[in-house]
Amino acid sequence: MRLYAVILCGGRGERFWPKSRRGLPKQFIRLFGPKSLTEQTSERIAPLCPAGRQLFVAPAEFSGLMRRAGYRRQNVIYEPAGRNTAPAIGLAAACLHRRDPEATMVVLPADHLIEDRRAFLAAVRLAAGLAGSGKLVTFGVMPTRPDTGYGYVQVGKRIAGRGRLTGHDVLGFREKPDSATAKRYVASGDYLWNSGMFVWRVADILEAFRRFMPGFLAALARFGRHIGGSSEQAELARLYRAAPSISIDYAVMEKADNVAAVRAGFDWDDVGSWPALARHFPADRQGNVLRGDCFALDSTRCIVDSDQGVVGLLGVSDLVVVRSGDALLVARAPDVGRVKELLKLMAAGRGGRSYL
């Protein structure tokens, strides 16, 4: 079995505005040290999928970004439009199938942070084994808090592995829960965060598309005949015009009966917000996480990220302060997830000109 990594590089960059922008979204900025999350994702899987077996799926508008970051044209599939994860995964599967019909693919979002690489690779190996017996394998993450921002996977009988790393039947997928339900999920131990990482044989996922999205699979097969030809780009555009915008969870995983879950024995964070990001950095005694040339007096639980100049905090609490390029955000930490609304207000105030 040959393993291929499919690294999904979509994502618009709103959540970390103004550090992330439309032209430089989260997965390409250096949130942690000298490497972007995309680079870290690529390096993390490299022992199982070396560079030659890594395929990146990115929006066409990121082509300059990808080129500047050193990704070679033949390793990147550019989507002409954003259509959520199902079309992206289908497209990658079709390309891999053409190259290697026996391929097994590891689907990895580019913007997740996993620090325990050894445990991550062990989990991928276990998942690949399950995929070898025809399973569509998802990675479930042990929840560390009753988060209402994730979907959950309910797991059943153990079918592989042992100790901290086990494979399970899947009893069902659950939408983002309310707070009480989330608490119940976490207490039960049987519900895992649905991480958006998957392993399956290319042939099996295409078969699942045939069952659950037959129209899309037919269009995909048609597109496949043009890969490498002069009409490839035109056919790709045609494929995407007709493709539904849908996640792989809705389109396939919730319907298929050959689904399994690996209970991931590694740390995992999709770093979906400034407070989530700040958890990965040391705080001062007052709970402030200060990045850049920052000073805080009588200030508590603030998050500052400044790419220039000096920042002084005085008597403030629970703020997120981000200075990046020409823009500055000052938000109450619990409200920072609403930055999209602020961006809309800003665009409206300036005749539609976006600050993203």
Place this chain on the structure above:
Amino acid sequence: MRLYAVILCGGRGERFWPKSRRGLPKQFIRLFGPKSLTEQTSERIAPLCPAGRQLFVAPAEFSGLMRRAGYRRQNVIYEPAGRNTAPAIGLAAACLHRRDPEATMVVLPADHLIEDRRAFLAAVRLAAGLAGSGKLVTFGVMPTRPDTGYGYVQVGKRIAGRGRLTGHDVLGFREKPDSATAKRYVASGDYLWNSGMFVWRVADILEAFRRFMPGFLAALARFGRHIGGSSEQAELARLYRAAPSISIDYAVMEKADNVAAVRAGFDWDDVGSWPALARHFPADRQGNVLRGDCFALDSTRCIVDSDQGVVGLLGVSDLVVVRSGDALLVARAPDVGRVKELLKLMAAGRGGRSYL
């Protein structure tokens, strides 16, 4: 009687950091429209003291600033060190006395905001009349709130003027009061804010120095003999090395028995803080005063001053956010007066390098 204006341009620029800096203090920045407070002060008094009869007293370190702002060397006295108001006023009086022994001087801090110019000039005329009979005249401002940040002048019998503009005996000077005392002062109607503006004959203030600071007056007289000579700068440095650092209120006004007060019929603000400044600008419906390219969502009673880029506020209240040059301040509005402490912390954190 010839009136001369003495405009005091000291002040270090800490309160409005980072918009004001050591090299560009409050009185030289354009807080209100296209003119600095110093320019506004000069223009306000010009009908009574035209440019040729205006003398600026500034710290020597501001010489570049003064030159760039167009002030001519012969109209500026540069103090070799900061020694509070008494030495500055004594020095100006000595210079004026040499030029015109009959001079009457109007002492005006450069950083006060007065918008009713007509009432201001009327008050100066009334004060000049009182000065003509040998009084040392201070301007008292009708308090608009029980402010604990000002000293107060207790006034007695009316001795000149009528209606909104009257001159009074002074019953005493009071230090910055506590809150209860300030309320009592304001309720009584007899206590006025001690504004730091004065009118007196040069001969009279020098006589007061002779009585209350005889050592300084002797040094001043000695310095006076070197004015215009090659040793002037060296003698000035010598004068200031020995001069006590003391305000004219402590040194003279609280001790003299020929003091009068003009109850000023004009608006007055020494603009001592960001909240004080913000009172002069229109607020949005949520009470935010936003200067620069700013947007506020679900934010109330914030003050933003940004000289570049875009600023977004999200879910915050009662903040002062100042972006100026390379520096950014985010402060809780009631704490912003403590910016000096923050500056000390910042300097300590960087081996003494000041951000002021």
